Amino acid sequence: MTTAGSRRTFTEVATIYAIIAAIGGFLFGYDTAVISGAIGFIRQLFGLEPAMEGWVVSSLIVGATLGAAVSGFLSDRFGRKRMLILSALLFIVGAIASAIPSTVAELIVARMIAGVGVGMASTLSPLYIAEIAPARNRGRLVSIYQFAVVTGIFVTYFINAAIVRFGDEAWEINYSWRWMLGFGVVPGLLYLLLLLRIPETPRWLMKQKQEVAALEVLERMNGREAAKSELHEIVNLKEGKEASVTELLRPGLRLALIIGVVLAVLQQITGINAIMYYAPDIFKQAGTGTNAALLQTVLVGIVNFVFTLVALWLIDKVGRKPLLVVGAILMAISLAVVGYAFQAENVSGMLILFFILLYVASFAVSFGPVVWVMISELFPTRIRGRATAIASFSLWFADFIVAQTFPILIHRRTGIGPAATFWVFAVIAVVAVIFSAAVVPETKGKSLEDIEKMWVRK
Structure with missing residues (x-):
């Protein structure tokens, strides 16, 4: 018999992994x-034009798109854990190379290498967690991934600020950015060392017909009796059988693929990374001074961090679908008001700040964590790696488009201006409301095998 104390132990093990x-x-x-x-310092040192500046920013995204594209096939063949280790190695190499370039071309190549690692991890981290987590805690545990994302953003704002203080203006332009980019070696090494301590996922082990090893991992997660029951479900669904990508085009699973890809794209084209990448420029366009713009950017990071914690608490209580719908409604309202504030004259910059923060908070409790959870749990195990990679590839490609086009769109002379840009994002958020309400299913509390059965019945 499994006691409350032992259940707590199993949950702790899954949480650590x-x-x-x-x-x-x-x-x-x-x-x-x-x-x-x-x-900003790279721009000054190399004399970058706007288009090249956008390319430096988005070069990592190009690498991440490639990493996401290959991660599914590689993880289905070689295992989730091994490919996560490879992603950590690539990030370490990319971080070192980003700290020492003498030309923009070398910097772009270095960031692409790091990007491949980031893209692989962005696909495989949520997938790994989904495959080792008990159904009752899966939403919360997969959401830890998004919490780690916002923690990285939050911490890095302070790392950047601390590094800048080490020297004068000449040092900032020539060296501070090298330390900023190179410091990524630290979390990369930590990641690599800790990955050596985790097991392979039981569902991938079953694909390789390693039933004893799979049962051992499941027992660590859920206890002996629950592990046997879960293994029985996996066996009944013939999880060890290989499947081709074309299976995703069959009725039922085709809908799962559409939902995964559309959610991934909507997460990006509603504008979150336009704000994360270019927040200081947005606040300056609202008439805020440089120092105040940097302070307001830190507030964005704080709000993102706090409300992602709220999402961890809500996602397995409220469910995925309600969070998506309510979050997208608030995002649409916030973006529309920001567009109005940029269009109207004599509107306080504090109004823009308030609604950008409301937008970030709404995203952090909805499309931020929920999308990563859903694309990690929608697909059958025999195709999950490749299907998740398709959704992640779509997400990163959409991110690339936003990163490249936002500086052009927001420019008042060469683009449509900030007001129209935010209104476009608002319209897309309305689409997200409709899609989430009408198409997205609820997966709260369902095992991965229950979710697969749901698609088989369609």
């Missing part, structure tokens, strides 16, 4: 935030 895997999200968050502090 989830936290280790989620450090890949910290690497994602680190690179999201570090470039916002470094790009």
